[in-house]
Amino acid sequence: MSESKRAAGRRAAEFIESGQTVGLGTGSTVFFTLERLAERIRDEGLEIRGVPTSIDTETKSRGFGIPLATLDEVEKIDVTVDGADEIDGAFQMIKGGGGALLREKVVASLSDRVVIVVGADKVVERLGSTFDLPVEVVPFARAVVHRRIEAMGGQPALRMRKDDSSAAYLTDNGNEILDVHHADGIADAAALERALHEIPGVVESGLFIGLAHAMVVGEADGSASVHERG
Numbered sequence: 001m002s003e004s005k006r007a008a009g010r011r012a013a014e015f016i017e018s019g020q021t022v023g024l025g026t027g028s029t030v031f032f033t034l035e036r037l038a039e040r041i042r043d044e045g046l047e048i049r050g051v052p053t054s055i056d057t058e059t060k061s062r063g064f065g066i067p068l069a070t071l072d073e074v075e076k077i078d079v080t081v082d083g084a085d086e087i088d089g090a091f092q093m094i095k096g097g098g099g100a101l102l103r104e105k106v107v108a109s110l111s112d113r114v115v116i117v118v119g120a121d122k123v124v125e126r127l128g129s130t131f132d133l134p135v136e137v138v139p140f141a142r143a144v145v146h147r148r149i150e151a152m153g154g155q156p157a158l159r160m161r162k163d164d165s166s167a168a169y170l171t172d173n174g175n176e177i178l179d180v181h182h183a184d185g186i187a188d189a190a191a192l193e194r195a196l197h198e199i200p201g202v203v204e205s206g207l208f209i210g211l212a213h214a215m216v217v218g219e220a221d222g223s224a225s226v227h228e229r230g
């Protein structure tokens, strides 16, 4: 599993060129992109500035010595490298397993090019078949949003912290996450995305439609293949 992530993450770092502003996604696959970018900065003098999509990525990037900028300091982003929880043949995705969906979507929307790095197990025929859809909600409205999503046929579950506190997980933005199970998967991701955004209290959904330009798929044998969206 981590060998496929490593292969995809490191391969994507090879596409980055000096002078670029680079959106830095979140997660265990992007970790390997950060690792390889740090090597290229050290060994080749690669000059980039990264815009991190989470506090976790900001911390890791600083540890790797990658120069960073905030969204206030950049007009646009040349290329973003990010992971996904699922991606289908139309390059539609579920993201947010690590809770970073809101900042990831903002950064992706500002990027000239978005490259998604995944292990082969993340490529699915139908979104929602292996992973529940994260939806970021304002805590005040959580119960209302929960009911609205249930009425739409989803089965939401409040994401909890992974420690013993019995407290709700909070995103970097201070919001909560409902992980929504769809028993038969998601038939029409674009329609669901529109419907979710019509619910007051929904901050963002983990459905990413039309945002990815390319995907790098890593395999367990350490190889990786690059696919461009048609």
Ligand SMILES: O=C[C@H](O)[C@H](O)[C@H](O)COP(=O)(O)O
Pocket: 025, 026, 027, 028, 029, 030, 082, 083, 084, 085, 094, 095, 096, 097, 098, 099, 100, 101, 104
């Ligand atoms: O919120 C987290 C992000 O959307 C991640 O990019 C996604 O969960 C994939 O993470 P990983 O590479 O760790 O599987």
